[in-house]
Amino acid sequence: MSGDLIVQLREMMELPEETECIEFKEAKNDYGFDKIGKYFSALSNEANLHGKPAGWLIFGVTDKLPRKIVGSNYRLTPPGLDRLKEEIAQHTNHRITFVAVHNLAVDEKRVVMFEIPPAPRGVPTTWNGAAYGRIHESLGPLLSMRLKRYAGRLLRMTGRR
Secondary structure: OOOHHHHHHHEEEOOOOOOOEEEEEEEEOOOOOOHHHHHHHHHHHHHOOOOOEEEEEOOOOOOOOOOOOOOOOOOOOOOHHHHHHHHOOOOEHOOOOOOOOEEEEOOOEEEEEEEEEEEEEOOOOEEEOOEEEEOOOEEEEEEEHHHHHHHHHHHHHHOOO
16 A cells, blocks of 8 residues: 555656645644644645545655655654544544545655545535635635535535525
8 A cells, every 4th residue: 555655645746836635845843733734624625626535735745846755753753643633633623634644654754645535515624613725835715716616516415506
């Protein structure tokens, strides 16, 4: 399985830019919990809107081309990453959390790949009550136009107009 993830990681690293569903961070030692939560919300919402099976937050890789694997010591000691899944769930609606947190050794450096589920149909994922999204590489509140798309999907699901 890790071999497949390493191939997938390298393919993502070759993209000409980050996408709405993929975010790279060096996170060499630490990364703010609130920022992780906002990215969780944004990447979950964008995965839903773009019909992707997951969003990805990747630590240990530079975000500018040519991307390089620099390694990350983020939450290196137990129960670091295991506890993070529960901590995220405490701040999202419906207690949504990571599908998986993958610890990989790539080029003898640690890369952490956070696999984020798409938001449920018709309901944006929120972080501390706010829904986030992305426009290219920027992170911010989920735009009202996109919220209307969610509302439209919900109405279609329930048969209302």
